[in-house]
Amino acid sequence: MGAARDQVDAVVVGAGFSGLYLCHRLVENGFSVRVFEAGGDVGGTWYWNRYPGARCDIESVQYCYQFSDELQQEWTWSERYASQPELLDYIHHVTDRFDLRRHITFDTRVNRATFDDRTHRWTVETHGAGGPETVRARHLLLGVGVLSTTLTPDFEGLSSFAGRTFHTGTWPHDPVDFEGRRVGVIGTGSSGIQSIPLLADQAKHLHVFQRTANYVIPARNRPLEPDETAAIKAGYAELRANARERPTGFLFPFNPGSIHDMTADEQAIQLEKHWQIGGLPFLGAFGDILFDREANRMVARWWADKVRTIVDDPATAELLIPKGDVFGGKRLCAGTDYFETYNRDDVTLVDVSGTGVERFTPTGLVAEGVEYHLDDVVFATGFDALTGTVVRIDITGPDGETIADRWAVGPDTYLGLSVAGFPNLFNLQGPGSPGVFVTMVTGIEHQTDWIIDHVCWMRDRGITRSEVTEDAQGRWGDVVDAAAAVSLRSTCDSWYTGANVAGKHRRFMPYIGGFPAYREACATEADADYPSYRFATADVAV
Numbered sequence: 336m337g338a339a340r341d342q343v344d345a346v347v348v349g350a351g352f353s354g355l356y357l358c359h360r361l362v363e364n365g366f367s368v369r370v371f372e373a374g375g376d377v378g379g380t381w382y383w384n385r386y387p388g389a390r391c392d393i394e395s396v397q398y399c400y401q402f403s404d405e406l407q408q409e410w411t412w413s414e415r416y417a418s419q420p421e422l423l424d425y426i427h428h429v430t431d432r433f434d435l436r437r438h439i440t441f442d443t444r445v446n447r448a449t450f451d452d453r454t455h456r457w458t459v460e461t462h463g464a465g466g467p468e469t470v471r472a473r474h475l476l477l478g479v480g481v482l483s484t485t486l487t488p489d490f491e492g493l494s495s496f497a498g499r500t501f502h503t504g505t506w507p508h509d510p511v512d513f514e515g516r517r518v519g520v521i522g523t524g525s526s527g528i529q530s531i532p533l534l535a536d537q538a539k540h541l542h543v544f545q546r547t548a549n550y551v552i553p554a555r556n557r558p559l560e561p562d563e564t565a566a567i568k569a570g571y572a573e574l575r576a577n578a579r580e581r582p583t584g585f586l587f588p589f590n591p592g593s594i595h596d597m598t599a600d601e602q603a604i605q606l607e608k609h610w611q612i613g614g615l616p617f618l619g620a621f622g623d624i625l626f627d628r629e630a631n632r633m634v635a636r637w638w639a640d641k642v643r644t645i646v647d648d649p650a651t652a653e654l655l656i657p658k659g660d661v662f663g664g665k666r667l668c669a670g671t672d673y674f675e676t677y678n679r680d681d682v683t684l685v686d687v688s689g690t691g692v693e694r695f696t697p698t699g700l701v702a703e704g705v706e707y708h709l710d711d712v713v714f715a716t717g718f719d720a721l722t723g724t725v726v727r728i729d730i731t732g733p734d735g736e737t738i739a740d741r742w743a744v745g746p747d748t749y750l751g752l753s754v755a756g757f758p759n760l761f762n763l764q765g766p767g768s769p770g771v772f773v774t775m776v777t778g779i780e781h782q783t784d785w786i787i788d789h790v791c792w793m794r795d796r797g798i799t800r801s802e803v804t805e806d807a808q809g810r811w812g813d814v815v816d817a818a819a820a821v822s823l824r825s826t827c828d829s830w831y832t833g834a835n836v837a838g839k840h841r842r843f844m845p846y847i848g849g850f851p852a853y854r855e856a857c858a859t860e861a862d863a864d865y866p867s868y869r870f871a872t873a874d875v876a877v
């Protein structure tokens with residue numbers, strides 16, 4: 336590794352898409368690196384989220400690395416939307432192909448990191464299978480994932496429940512058999528929506544406890560044919576170049592026009608076209624769906640009628656239609672046979688929008704005053720998104736302030752990457768980043784490349800400390816807020832705003848001004864030799 340294992344140039348936290356690419360680029364540029372990963376292997380999100388039906392909602396060919404053409408050419412995706420096992424195979428392939436495994440310590444959590452302002456190094460304390468370890472590093476790079484701290488509601492009596500419980504975000508590695516069992520699912524976000532049809536196939540009876548209905552579009556996943564794959568591989572360069580210029584960083588059929596400019600018949604044809612395309616590209620039907628309330632309502636009404644044609648029982652259909660929510664305000668869900676599943680006799684939708692799931696009993700749970708006898712309960716209850724994993728690490732800057740304290744009053748960042756008061760630290764895809772609105776892997780590559788340029792620039796000049804200014808951070812916060820303000824998304828309760836976590840500061844966290852504008856802001860900063868940062872060189876040669 337070129338340096339003692341307890342003193343390195345960079346510590347990377349996480350071995351998912353972010354951590355692996357960070358590791359690759361650091362090593363490629365001659366930096367010594369240790370990667371710490373809480374899981375037992377690489378994969379991040381795709382290591383943990385192994386629930387039945389777990390699948391990407393961005394097309395596989397656009398949800399993968401693009402830094403190596405050899406990698407692109409040698410890897411063949413089998414389906415339009417990759418399943419969790421295929422994504423994990425891909426991540427393993429990348430890890431081995433670029434020989435990254437030897438830099439990673441698995442089953443190990445980073446508990447604490449403290450910046451030493453004398454040496455300009457982070458002291459990083461870990462705990463894992465091999466016991467505690469302390470590593471000193473110039474740079475602390477967080478690739479901890481934006482949906483990696485699971486939430487399980489603190490239900491009364493939960494510990495008395497004698498059956499099995501699972502969370503979609505920490506699913507067991509061994510197959511789970513639900514055959515002949517009475518299963519309950521709590522939560523109808525993407526994870527619930529993907530898993531419910533498969534759980535229904537196995538269970539003796541499935542109860543779905545729904546607090547809030549969600550907008551679901553058929554994913555229309557399918558195998559990729561050999562001739563399609565050949566065309567994709569031949570056209571990767573063009574695909575990537577075009578995708579980079581799109582606000583989302585990925586390509587899908589998009590009509591920038593307004594719904595108001597079409598007749599009712601034309602609107603229906605256009606919406607049907609996008610319904611047939613399926614998945615997130617449904618939002619590309621009209622340019623004003625997420626910006627104009629009436630346009631949004633018109634689409635929601637058309638969609639509700641679709642649901643009524645699929646679900647046989649009218650009362651169940653009405654329950655599955657969100658009431659008053661902005662269409663696409665939460666992340667749109669891509670489902671496979673989701674609504675059809677409610678036509679099965681062995682599936683019951685339970686409305687828990689009133690008094691909710693009240694308590695667990697040894698044999699099940701009580702919801703809305705009714706007791707349900709269950710053998711297994713699946714929590715599909717989401718994550719403390721974007722900030723949750725970062726604030727659970729005790730990260731202390733030179734002034735003694737922790738990131739958790741700093742972000743308790745709002746997750747301020749500069750370009751989503753840097754936090755004032757925390758030198759030599761970069762966080763990927765978190766608050767202030769376009770991350771969750773750009774295809775993740777593309778956003779990760781872009782941010783990583785920017786970080787690598789920054790740390791190389793420091794090294795070339797003998798600089799050992801880099802810290803963003805409060806002013807620059809404040810200005811970026813205004814940019815993030817202004818972009819959010821024009822979108823209906825910011826008006827919704829969702830994990831984007833922190834509304835799904837009791838007591839969490841309420842702010843629309845991602846930057847939704849689009850990938851091109853974000854790349855321009857990052858490039859402007861780098862091209863001008865990082866005017867938003869203050870630099871210093873340590874007196875001590877360590």
Ligand code: NA7
Binds near residue numbers: 482528666715830
């Ligand atoms: P989400 O989208 O946050 O969904 C969590 C679901 O759990 C949602 O339906 C919640 O209902 C429900 N929930 C949470 N707490 C409760 C309680 N106490 N009682 C009943 N229901 C509850 O998480 P996912 O894992 O599905 O998806 C996260 C992202 O991963 C997704 O957006 C994709 O980007 C991939 P609520 O809406 O709060 O009423």
